[in-house]
Amino acid sequence: xxxxMRIRANVVGDATEVKVLMNHEMETGLRKDAQGKAxxxxxxxxxxxxxNGKTVLSAQWGPGVSKNPFLSFxxxxxxxxxKVLISWTDNKGDKRTDEATxx
Amino acid sequence: MxxxxxxxxxxxxxxxxxxxxLIAAAGWAIPREAKxxxxxxxxxxxxxxxxxxxxALGGSTPVSSKxxxxxxxxxxxxxxxxxxxxxxxxxxxxxxxAILIDKNPNMVAAMFDIPAGTEPSISTRVKMAxxxxxxxxxxxxxxxxxASKEVKVTLGGCxx
Numbered sequence: 001x002x003x004x005m006r007i008r009a010n011v012v013g014d015a016t017e018v019k020v021l022m023n024h025e026m027e028t029g030l031r032k033d034a035q036g037k038a039x040x041x042x043x044x045x046x047x048x049x050x051x052n053g054k055t056v057l058s059a060q061w062g063p064g065v066s067k068n069p070f071l072s073f074x075x076x077x078x079x080x081x082x083k084v085l086i087s088w089t090d091n092k093g094d095k096r097t098d099e100a101t102x103x
Numbered sequence: 104m105x106x107x108x109x110x111x112x113x114x115x116x117x118x119x120x121x122x123x124x125l126i127a128a129a130g131w132a133i134p135r136e137a138k139x140x141x142x143x144x145x146x147x148x149x150x151x152x153x154x155x156x157x158x159a160l161g162g163s164t165p166v167s168s169k170x171x172x173x174x175x176x177x178x179x180x181x182x183x184x185x186x187x188x189x190x191x192x193x194x195x196x197x198x199x200x201a202i203l204i205d206k207n208p209n210m211v212a213a214m215f216d217i218p219a220g221t222e223p224s225i226s227t228r229v230k231m232a233x234x235x236x237x238x239x240x241x242x243x244x245x246x247x248x249x250a251s252k253e254v255k256v257t258l259g260g261c262x263x
Contacts, residue, residue, distance in 0.1 A: 062148040064212030066228040075221040
């Protein structure tokens with residue numbers, strides 16, 4: 001299982017701002033190791049954010065997203081104390097879900 | 104006749120529910136996470152040009168738009184491995200935002216679906232192989248719009 005994400009969710013006006021920092025190698029599959037062998041691709045493909053069971057953002061990523069990806073977005077609504085759920089799935093089928101409390 | 108059709112629909116739906124239950128029981132799918140494991144548009148991520156990308160997404164040639172703006176995006180990036188890119192669209196009914204890097208081995212870096220209620224403004228960090236145009240491709244009300252910004256890269260992000 002991959003390392004946990006760092007998620008921060010804050011109420012800003014009438015919206016909730018979510019900032020996520022994920023832990024992932026995001027290997028492109030184009031790099032070579034010291035022996036000249038290609039390092040296989042390993043990256044997050046799907047990301048979804050939900051609040052109260054409703055999807056507030058979904059994304060498809062390619063290997064062009066940086067290592068340890070950062071993501072920030074805002075959605076309308078959301079109150080202090082409520083939870084925001086972020087989950088991702090990578091190309092090896094590994095997945096992780098973390099939640100944060102809106103502050 | 105109408106009844107029959109409905110019965111068939113019900114049978115079909117029943118069938119797929121059972122299948123899903125089986126998959127869930129086998130531990131392949133956890134319903135709460137099912138949304139994240141949607142699908143991945145391999146065709147779109149394999150593209151090398153804007154034309155190919157819009158074709159893979161099933162759209163027409165994008166129209167250049169001044170309503171798409173970049174924020175937190177540098178003019179010069181010292182490290183191509185981590186280039187912050189922020190995109191805001193003020194086009195009504197924005198449905199999705201994609202970030203494309205012209206000179207990367209594969210053009211599409213990320214695609215975001217914006218449901219109603221979420222602001223059409225996202226920011227993330229991408230890799231850039233070299234100095235290149237960054238495109239923000241926005242789908243709004245079924246049409247595609249595009250804006251670009253050149254980012255100079257001092258040190259490429261795809262080397263060893």
